[in-house]
Amino acid sequence: xxxxxxxxxxxxxxxxxxxxxxxxxxxxxxxxxxxxxxxxxxxxxxxxxxxxxxxxxxxxxxxxxxxxxxxxxxxxxxxxxxxxxxxxxxxxxxxxxxxxxxxxxxxxxxxxxxxxxxxxxxxxxxxxxxxxxxxxxxxxxxxxxxxxxxxxxxxxxxxxxxxxxxxxxxx
Amino acid sequence: xxxxxxxxxxxxxxxxxxxxxxxxxxxxxxxxxxxxxxxxxxxxxxxxxxxxxxxxxxxxxxxxxxxxxxxxxxxxxxxxxxxxxxxxxxxxxxxxxxxxxxxxxxxxxxxxxxxxxxxxxxxxxxxxxxxxxxxxxxxxxxxxxxxxxxxxxxxxxxxxxxxxxxxxxxxxxxxxxxxxxxxxxxxxxxxxxxxxxxxxxxxxxxxxxxxxxxxxxxxxxxxxxxxxxxxxxxxxxxxxxxxxxxxxxxxxxxxxxxxxxxxxxxxxxxxxxxxxxxxxxxxxxxxxxxxxxxxxxxxxxxxxxxxxxxxxxxxxxxxxxxxxxxxxxxxxx
Numbered sequence: 001x002x003x004x005x006x007x008x009x010x011x012x013x014x015x016x017x018x019x020x021x022x023x024x025x026x027x028x029x030x031x032x033x034x035x036x037x038x039x040x041x042x043x044x045x046x047x048x049x050x051x052x053x054x055x056x057x058x059x060x061x062x063x064x065x066x067x068x069x070x071x072x073x074x075x076x077x078x079x080x081x082x083x084x085x086x087x088x089x090x091x092x093x094x095x096x097x098x099x100x101x102x103x104x105x106x107x108x109x110x111x112x113x114x115x116x117x118x119x120x121x122x123x124x125x126x127x128x129x130x131x132x133x134x135x136x137x138x139x140x141x142x143x144x145x146x147x148x149x150x151x152x153x154x155x156x157x158x159x160x161x162x163x164x165x166x167x168x169x170x171x
Numbered sequence: 172x173x174x175x176x177x178x179x180x181x182x183x184x185x186x187x188x189x190x191x192x193x194x195x196x197x198x199x200x201x202x203x204x205x206x207x208x209x210x211x212x213x214x215x216x217x218x219x220x221x222x223x224x225x226x227x228x229x230x231x232x233x234x235x236x237x238x239x240x241x242x243x244x245x246x247x248x249x250x251x252x253x254x255x256x257x258x259x260x261x262x263x264x265x266x267x268x269x270x271x272x273x274x275x276x277x278x279x280x281x282x283x284x285x286x287x288x289x290x291x292x293x294x295x296x297x298x299x300x301x302x303x304x305x306x307x308x309x310x311x312x313x314x315x316x317x318x319x320x321x322x323x324x325x326x327x328x329x330x331x332x333x334x335x336x337x338x339x340x341x342x343x344x345x346x347x348x349x350x351x352x353x354x355x356x357x358x359x360x361x362x363x364x365x366x367x368x369x370x371x372x373x374x375x376x377x378x379x380x381x382x383x384x385x386x387x388x389x390x391x392x393x394x395x396x397x398x399x400x401x402x403x404x405x406x407x408x409x410x411x412x413x414x415x416x417x418x419x420x421x422x423x424x425x426x427x428x429x430x431x432x433x434x435x436x437x438x439x440x441x442x443x444x445x446x447x448x449x450x451x452x453x454x455x456x457x458x459x460x461x462x463x464x465x466x467x468x469x470x471x472x473x474x475x476x477x478x479x480x481x482x483x484x485x486x487x488x489x490x491x492x493x494x495x496x497x498x499x500x501x502x503x504x
Contacts (some may be wrong), residue, residue, distance in 0.1 A: 027230060027234065028328075030227075030231060030307065030308060030317070030436070031234065031235060031306065032232075032235055032238060032304050032306060032307040032316070032343055032435075032438075033238065033307070035435055040381060040434075053309035055500045063194065063195055064198065067198045067202065069202075071205070071225065074225040075219060075220050076224065076227060076308065076317075077304075077312070077313050078220070078308055078313045078315045078343065079210050079313050079317070080206060080210075081208065081209035081216060082201075082203065082205030082208075082209060083199075083202075083206065085205060086199065088198065088240045089198055089202065126311065126312070128206070129312045132206055132209070132210065133359065135378070137311065137358065138379050139309075139378050141311035141312075141379065142311040144311070
């Protein structure tokens with residue numbers, strides 16, 4: 001049976017879920033939160049989602065998508081352009097190629113994998129931002145950001161896994 | 172994806188991986204290209220940033236409301252615990268403030284009379300736009316906020332942004348309905364300031380920590396912890412006399428200032444349209460650059476007079492900024 005127009009549209013819309021989820025997390029990152037800690041350093045939520053989807057559905061989150069989402073992040077947060085694009089692109093490429101390693105392994109393996117990947121990702125971001133701004137940014141904020149990112153990963157991964165199971169089972 | 176077998180796959184599969192690899196390299200190169208572009212063409216990037224802020228501002232405007240009300244709830248809960256203590260403190264403060272009010276009233280009258288006597292021309296009046304914080308680009312790399320007003324409301328690049336307590340930052344990019352505010356703690360922020368008591372001039376330079384540095388202080392300047400820092404109004408960017416912060420620490424090679432606002436509690440801000448030229452327009456900067464070859468002019472960063480001409484304000488405002496001692500180019504970072 002040939003799928004109708006609506007069915008095709010449905011498949012396309014479901015295919016956009018990963019990219020859309022990263023965008024939503026990007027906006028959540030921008031929300032003004034009245035916690036003193038979060039105003040100096042925030043968890044890199046988009047990074048978590050990029051890692052999650054690259055490992056689980058690399059076909060739905062391509063390098064180009066990661067690049068564009070990074071560009072969006074740079075534009076909105078006022079970072080030097082291109083830095084997040086590069087970081088998210090590298091994370092996407094690196095995790096997608098190692099994705100098979102995480103399949104059928106307990107979640108803790110994926111958590112450790114992310115905690116490992118996030119180190120170079122945040123370091124590259126810190127280094128390139130510092131280089132482009134022309135002064136060393138305080139590394140302490142990056143460290144806090146890393147700890148938050150690594151500890152909050154299970155929460156985001158759980159939400160993304162729910163989305164994957166309910167929306168992407170047949171896509 | 173459909174799997175093809177046979178000779179077709181043998182030809183196309185390597186081709187596809189080659190294409191993928193090429194696309195990957197292309198994207199990496201374009202990321203570096205973007206970094207260069209961001210350094211080179213700041214006007215274009217600014218427009219794109221403003222447009223992207225406009226794009227997400229309707230969403231952020233709605234989503235930030237529930238976030239704000241949750242914040243309010245937690246704040247109320249903590250307030251209830253400190254009710255007694257707070258009440259005592261407020262009573263004490265109120266008593267002090269009443270005394271100050273009396274002093275201020277006397278001074279207002281005295282000031283008005285003296286101004287009449289001296290034919291003093293007042294600085295241009297302030298026009299304030301009140302706006303709401305809809306996003307906080309909190310992070311290790313940038314200290315900025317997004318507010319819900321733009322060129323539609325008369326907000327434009329370079330204007331001072333204040334909270335109830337004091338200076339918060341300036342407008343970095345103004346879109347149509349949203350703008351980005353660069354906080355004074357950001358590493359790109361420089362604000363001309365004076366020390367309230369000693370009237371020493373300096374720059375407040377952010378370094379992405381929550382205690383910005385006081386730079387370009389003269390050697391004989393006297394600064395002590397607790398001194399208040401105000402905007403000086405030099406360069407015409409900010410109105411003079413806005414409180415900026417309090418000196419928090421003085422050491423051999425750095426003086427740090429504690430800003431008066433608490434970033435995580437910023438909710439409503441005021442944007443001050445000072446009615447002056449504001450900071451230099453980008454065209455004016457480009458036009459003034461070729462003049463600096465070999466000879467260093469007095470007062471760098473001053474736009475040639477004729478480029479101001481169509482919009483120049485009448486009166487003493489513009490010449491006074493030209494006469495102010497701006498740091499010479501060797502000093503500028």
